[in-house]
Amino acid sequence: MTDQAGSRTPGRRDFLRAGLALVILPPVQDSLSGRGDLGTVRDPSALGRPLAPTDPAENAAEIQAIELKLACNCGCTLDVFTCRTTDFSCTYSPRLHREVLALREQGLSAQQVLDAFVAKYGEKALMAPKPRGFNLAGYLLPGVAITTAGAALTWLISRRRAVAAAAGPSAAAPEVQASDEELARLQRALDEVDD
Amino acid sequence: MTLLGQFALWAAFLIAVWCAVIAFSGRWQGRPELAATVTRSVYAVFGCLVVASLALWKGLITHDFNIEYVAAYTSRNLPPYYIVSAFWAGQKGSLLFWAVVLSLFASLAQLLTPRRNADLMPYVAGVTSAVAAFFVSVMLFGASPFERLGYTPADGRGLNPQLQNVGMVIHPPMLYLGYISITIPFAFAIAALLSRRLDTGWIHAIRKWTLVSWLFLSIGITLGMWWAYVELGWGGYWAWDPVENASFLPWLTMTAFLHSVMIQEKRGMLKRWNLGLIVGTFLLSIFGTFITRSGVIASVHSFTQSNVGYFFLAFLVVAAVLSFTLLYTRWPLLEADVQLESMLSREAAFLFNNLLLVGIAFSVLWGTLFPILSEAVRGSKITVGPPFFNRVNVPLGLLLLALTGIGPLIAWRKASTANLRRQFVTPVSAGAATLVVLLAAGVRDLYPVMTFTLAGFVAGTVLQEFYRGIRARRRMHGESVPVAFLRLIERNRRRYGGYIVHVGVLIYFVAFAGMAFKVEREATLKPGESVELRSPFGHTYTFTQVGISQYEALNRVVSAATVQVTVDGKPAGLLTSEKRQHVDSFKRPTFEPSTEVGIRSGLREDLYLVFAGAVGGTEEAVYRFNINPLVWWVWFGGFVLAFGGIVTMWPGGGPTIARTRQAQGGYGVALVGAGKETDR
Incomplete structure (x- = not known):
């Protein structure tokens, strides 16, 4: 089908052919956008806050280790490293991260960086309180409580058993007429079906 | 419809109060004819709350943005399934959801409990109605889902992007079902205490309910972990957040109960302990609700701060005082039938298992409340995060x-x-x-x-x-x-x-x-640039930046950043992480851009890609790469756990009626022998 200008307009067969191709042929993959070139995105505002490239030094294990011990103060309950690599609308954690980097550049050790944060922001800057003073109660009380309760339970049971033993054999316990071997066999059978 | 909804809430409240009063007073006055009225009242409360729920759903589905709740949690372009889940996405709607499910469970308890426990049922109805009346009163006097605005916005704000996830469609209902169903065993425990019928009857009556509750809590917690992992984007699934802890607490005490109740059934021991565990589990479920809704402790999961926290605190205190006073008055009736014979016995092992479970619950509660305590004692704020909880709880x-x-x-x-x-x-x-x-x-x-x-x-x-x-x-x-x-x-x-x-x-x-053994690092990649990570299993993963593409979806503008993955040099497909800018039907942004992580899950390890953003609006992307070992097994463990729970609670397969009667007969003889009286 051609028009007067000689160009061919698509006919019914062309539409059918195109429809068939859509059904039968595998979809052609779009060219991978931006490969090799640094293209720009159409709507940068949809990406949130523009970011600066990360410095490989920021990935240093010791920086990560320090930041995992520092709490972000944006109210997220996360540590600085996790918050700054998760909540990209947070403005606190990137600032705290820069403070960590600055302190490390001054030659401070990891512990000195943590101490500097505590001095500046208070103890809440740490993800967990230092185990000293009143905080020690926080760390030790659960373990102490469980140990004490366990010891008390053991003592109580032992005492009751002693009282019961002193009172003589239980009247409810029937006398069993069986040899030791029979009792052992019974025990083995019970072990197998015991619930 | 809001008028009808509000009317239904008032009707539910008045009937529930009436039911609670009649249930307790009728039983005390010895008027059994009131039992039928009580049962009908329970069904009526359920009916009223169903009407209220339908009224809210109608508002949500028809986009009645004059209703404050509808305008706050939905928009015209919100996908339909999220409109349905918006019912429980906010504080007010979730209170209604809680109340209607509670009244459903209360009705089922009346309907399904065998007649041999008929004398417990008025008290059960009284307790469930009192709890339902409390929840409805919170809506009526503190947070009504039918509150109207002074104007009608053209579109709603939409649902928080982090809640637009399939996990949030099913995780909250599962968790709520777990929390709410705890009320039924609690009601039976209180009924047993009030009626002095403290034999194993109430234990048998609640067995299925405790398993159902435990199962829903287990599934809810696991789904919550999954949601946190795929949606929050911090790379893990459990952060010892106060709200996470609040869901874990009743699970721990319920697990303890499921073990210790076997000792009561088999040996007639631990009666006081079991009642204490049921009461404690119910109070912890209310405590969890208080934590989630009061804003008293900072959490990423909690609802916005509101005054409903005071309602829950008051209810918690009243319920605790009444329950433990009742338990104290019945203390002498709860003597064990037999004593523990040996420390080397399964009973002793269960006792120590209970001690540990309750100890862990205490430790989690202690850690959750420690910041408040520390501030009260020392006047300085502290953070109690995962390092604290791991240090204390991992050995336990x-x-x-x-x-x-x-x-x-x-x-x-x-x-x-x-x-x-x-x-x-x-x-x-x-x-x-x-x-x-x-x-x-x-x-x-x-x-x-x-x-x-x-x-x-x-x-x-x-x-x-x-x-x-x-x-x-x-x-x-x-x-x-x-x-x-x-x-x-x-x-x-x-x-x-x-x-x-x-x-x-x-x-x-x-x-x-x-x-x-997880590995994580940040990297900024231009198209064609790569970064390598070595996994704990010895594989080398190479991530090569492909680019960033943008497109519009139903209610959002999506920026998808894609990397090509190779494992030890062999191609392993593409991995995409997204930034989503949600918009309303007028294309106006509704929330800050959110991040959708890219996950390639495997039996050994998960590749976890987080697209942080772009450099200067170009395709140079900032990523966080995680290799998280064995995460798939968390979800599989949850599946196995739930399957085991279903097997355990599946009808039949238990002891035969003859065996049960035999056991009960033996128990009766033991009681007579010990000179005890029962109130049968």
Whole structure:
């Protein structure tokens, strides 16, 4: 089908052919956008806050280790490293991260960086309180409580058993007429079906 | 419809108050004819709350943005399934959801409880109605879902992007079902205390309810972990957040109850403890609600701060005082029938298992409240995060894992040395073999090594139990192994379902330990640039930046950043993480851009990609790459745990009626023999 200008307009067969191709042929993959070139995105505002490239030094294990011990103060309950690599609308954690980097550049050790944060922001800057003073109660009380309760339970049971033993054999316990071997066999059978 | 909804709430409130008053006063005055009225009132409350729920749903579906709740949580372009889930997405709607499910459970309890427990039912109705009246009153006097605005916005704000996830469609209802269903065992416990019918009748009546509650809590917590992992984007699934802790607390005490109740059923022991556990579990569920809704402790999961926290605090205090006072007054009636005969018995193992579970619950509660306590005592704020909880709870968790393997190996009443030796040889060998393999593989981290070793031990225990059961069936009935295996479970679902649950627990522990070896790093990549990460299993993953593409979807503008992945040089597909800018129907942004992580999940490790953003609006993307070992096993462990729970609670397969009567007869004789009186 051609028009007067000689160009061919698509006919019914062309539409059918195109429809068939859509059904039968595998979809052609779009060219991978931006490969090799640094293209720009159409709507940068949809990406949130523009970011600066990360410095490989920021990935240093010791920086990560320090930041995992520092709490972000944006109210997220996360540590600085996790918050700054998760909540990209947070403005606190990137600032705290820069403070960590600055302190490390001054030659401070990891512990000195943590101490500097505590001095500046208070103890809440740490993800967990230092185990000293009143905080020690926080760390030790659960373990102490469980140990004490366990010891008390053991003592109580032992005492009751002693009282019961002193009172003589239980009247409810029937006398069993069986040899030791029979009792052992019974025990083995019970072990197998015991619930 | 809001008028109808509000009217239905008032009707539900008044009927529930009437029902509670009649239920208690009628029982005390000895007027059994009121029982039928009480039951009908329970159904009427349910009917009223269904009407209120339908009214809210109609508002949500028809985009009635004059209703404040509809405008705050939906928009015209919100996908339909999220409009449905918006019902429980906000504070006010979730209160209505809570109330309607509670009234449904209360009705089912009246409908399904066998007639032999009929004398408990008025009290059960009274308690459930009182709780329902409380929840409805919170809506009527503090947070009405039918509150109208002074104007009608053209479109709503839409649902928080983090809640636009399939996990949030099913996770909150599951968790709520767990929380809410705890009310039924609590109501039976209070009914037993009030009626002085403290035999095993109330225990049998609540058995299914406690399992249902535990099952829903388990599924809800696991789905919550999954949602946190796929949606929050911080790379993990459990952060010891106060709201996460609040859901974990009743699960722990309920798990303790499910173990200790067996001792009461079999030996007539721990009656006080079991009642205390049920009451404590209910109070912890209310405490969790208080934490989530009051804003008293900072959490990423909590609802916006509101005054409803005061309602819950007051209710918590009143419920605790009344329940424990009642328990105290019945204390002498709750004497154990027999004493523990030996520290080397399954009863003792269960006791210590209970001690640990309740101890862990205490430790989690203590850590959750410690910042408030510290501020009150010292006047300075502190943060109590994962390092604290891990330090305190990991050793306790490992002890619990050990007891999971030890408990089933010890005989009831008293275990002999020969019996212990015979029982422990295989599991201890399995644990030791695991330890040797780990050390040979060069694993040296203390806690993971201990976890894997104990997991080997527990697996040995469970396998041995199944092996012996199958062997016994083959010997007695001549069955083939598969038939014997299936019949073993079928004939004793509670015991072997419990073992399946133990397998789920050990899978959880192994998966949790895997996260000790996670690898994470940040990188900025231009198209064509690559970064390499080496996994704990020795694979080298290469991530090559492809680019960023943008497109519009129903209610958002999506920026998808894609990397090409190779494993040890072999292509392994593409991984995409997205930034989503949600918009309303007028294309106006509604929230800050959110991040959707890209996950390639495998049996050994997950690749976890987080697209942080772009540099200067170009295709140079900032990423966080995680390799998270064994995460898939967390979800599988949850599945196994839930499957075991379903096997345990599946109807039939329990003791025969004759055996139950025999046991009850023996129990009655013991009571008479001990000179006790019951109120039958």
